[in-house]
Amino acid sequence: MKKAAILAGARPQFIKAAALYRALQPVCQPVLIHTGQHTGRQLSDDFFAELQLPRPDWTLTPQGHTPEERLGGMIGQLMPVLQKEKPDCVLVIGDTDSTLAGALCAARGGFFLVHVEAGLRCGVPAMREEQNRVVADHLAQQLFCPTREAKEQAQREGLGEKAVVTGDLTVCCVEQMVKTLQETGNDQMVLNRYGVFPKKYLLFTMHRAESEENHALSLFQAVEELCQVPVPVLFPVHPRMQPYCKELESRFDCRGIRFLPPVPYHTLLSLLLHAQCCVTDSGTLQKESWLVQTPCITLRSETEWPQTMAGGWNQLCPPPFHGLAQMVLAARPKERERTAFLGGGDVGARMVSALQEALIV
Numbered sequence: 441m442k443k444a445a446i447l448a449g450a451r452p453q454f455i456k457a458a459a460l461y462r463a464l465q466p467v468c469q470p471v472l473i474h475t476g477q478h479t480g481r482q483l484s485d486d487f488f489a490e491l492q493l494p495r496p497d498w499t500l501t502p503q504g505h506t507p508e509e510r511l512g513g514m515i516g517q518l519m520p521v522l523q524k525e526k527p528d529c530v531l532v533i534g535d536t537d538s539t540l541a542g543a544l545c546a547a548r549g550g551f552f553l554v555h556v557e558a559g560l561r562c563g564v565p566a567m568r569e570e571q572n573r574v575v576a577d578h579l580a581q582q583l584f585c586p587t588r589e590a591k592e593q594a595q596r597e598g599l600g601e602k603a604v605v606t607g608d609l610t611v612c613c614v615e616q617m618v619k620t621l622q623e624t625g626n627d628q629m630v631l632n633r634y635g636v637f638p639k640k641y642l643l644f645t646m647h648r649a650e651s652e653e654n655h656a657l658s659l660f661q662a663v664e665e666l667c668q669v670p671v672p673v674l675f676p677v678h679p680r681m682q683p684y685c686k687e688l689e690s691r692f693d694c695r696g697i698r699f700l701p702p703v704p705y706h707t708l709l710s711l712l713l714h715a716q717c718c719v720t721d722s723g724t725l726q727k728e729s730w731l732v733q734t735p736c737i738t739l740r741s742e743t744e745w746p747q748t749m750a751g752g753w754n755q756l757c758p759p760p761f762h763g764l765a766q767m768v769l770a771a772r773p774k775e776r777e778r779t780a781f782l783g784g785g786d787v788g789a790r791m792v793s794a795l796q797e798a799l800i801v
Contacts, residue, residue, distance in 0.1 A: 441468055442467075442529075443469045443470075443471055443525065443527045443528050444468050444528065444531060444795070445473055445522065445531065446460055446533075447530065447531065447539075447542040448472070448533060448538065449474060449476060449536060449538030450477050451724070452533075452534055452723075452724040453536065453539075454491065454493065455609075455705065456534070457472065457493065457533065458491035458492065459609045459613055460533075460556065463791060463792050467792055471498075472496045472497050473496060473499075473518070474500065475518065475538040476500035477514070491613075498521050500513075501513075501517065511537045511541055514538065514541035518541055518545045519545045519548070522545055522546065522549050522551060527551060529551065529553070529795065529798075532546070532553070532556065532576055532580075533556045533557060534556070534557050535557070535570070535572045535573045535576075535744075536572065537568075537572065539576050540572040540576065543576040543580065547579040552581050552798070554580060554582045554795070555576040555583050555584065556791070558577050558580065558583035558594060559585040559589075559590030559591055559592075559593045560586070560593070560744040560745075561574075561593050562740075562744040563742055569744075570744075577597070581798070582602050582794065582795070585604065585606065586607060587747065587782065589747070589781075590605075591603045591604075591605050604790075606787055606794065607783020607784065607790060608727070608787060609787050609791075610724070610727055610731070611782045611784060611787060612787055614732065621709065626706060626710065627709075627713055627714065630711060631711075631714055634700075634711070636672055636674065639715070639716045641674055642673045642716055642718070642768060643674055643708075643720075644662075645675070645678070645719075645720045645721070645722055645725060646658065646659055647681060648740075656687075658759055658761075659681055660691065660692075661761050662719070662761050663688050663697060665762075665764035665765045666768075667694060667696060669696065673698065674700060675698060675700060676701065677702070678702065679702070685699050709728070712725070712728060712729060712734055713732045713734065716768075717737060718737070719736075719737045723743070723744055726738055726745050726748050729748070729754065731782070735753060735772065735773055736754040736771075737756075737771060738756050739759070739764075740756060741758035742756070750775070751774050751778060752771075752772070752774040
């Protein structure tokens with residue numbers, strides 16, 4: 441039986457890895473490798489239980505303090521794992537440093553590399569995630585593109601022959617989770633737990649700055665604006681941002697901001713489903729907001745998901761975020777009808793079919 445190594449290290453990757461793992465199981469032996477990028481119960485362990493994802497076959501140990509040291513630690517630990525497992529293909533997902541580490545190790549080791557969520561570009565070469573996307577795409581032997589536009593981008597870069605439009609695994613994950621939440625009433629239980637009402641609060645997340653200085657500056661600018669919003673703002677705090685919370689509370693009137701620990705996936709999706717608006721710098725939450733029909737304000741000057749902006753569902757608010765409070769209060773999609781761009785049906789099955797053609801899995 442053929443062997444497929446799936447690499448995952450961050451929340452969006454765990455979610456997609458679960459769907460990919462289940463799709464691969466009938467036709468090959470999946471080997472799940474946790475790169476150690478996110479660890480701990482709330483950012484890692486909870487997701488495996490929620491998504492019914494088996495415990496990883498391998499879990500790498502985080503090393504170093506800087507992003508570069510951690511990337512080097514991942515590469516140093518991952519290469520021996522791949523050499524021991526000898527997979528017939530290595531699947532990397534998205535645009536994190538885990539994606540880059542997996543792509544480099546697979547390429548150096550001579551393994552067949554597949555990039556899931558390929559062909560996306562935001563047009564900012566200095567952004568770390570953009571660098572990771574480009575490198576993974578150009579090293580891979582096969583590109584699984586979530587949209588037609590992503591494949592067209594791959595073609596413009598001379599990668600069209602190895603690009604396949606598969607749709608996005610997020611669609612399957614979100615649709616199934618939302619259905620389960622609504623059938624069980626767990627989404628309403630989440631709102632009751634936090635004491636909020638549907639469409640009477642904001643969901644805010646922020647984690648994607650490039651340096652410690654930018655973490656603080658961007659967070660302070662965004663929170664200063666959100667303190668002006670007359671509804672509760674639920675803020676699950678990424679560990680990267682945790683050191684700044686006390687200073688935020690001392691500098692601003694944060695009585696309307698509820699600082700929460702990282703929350704499980706079903707909780708985050710419940711809060712997103714019923715929020716008046718989502719304010720985020722996350723690429724994944726932009727997409728999930730679009731899927732559950734919640735207006736989104738993206739705290740960036742660009743997006744790798746421009747399709748979400750059609751009809752006013754997603755709007756960009758670049759630093760220093762002037763007017764963010766007004767944008768949030770006025771966020772009303774202009775068009776209720778939307779053109780699906782992420783594909784539908786069984787995305788995992790399309791990916792497996794493409795792999796079978798490439799590898800005779």
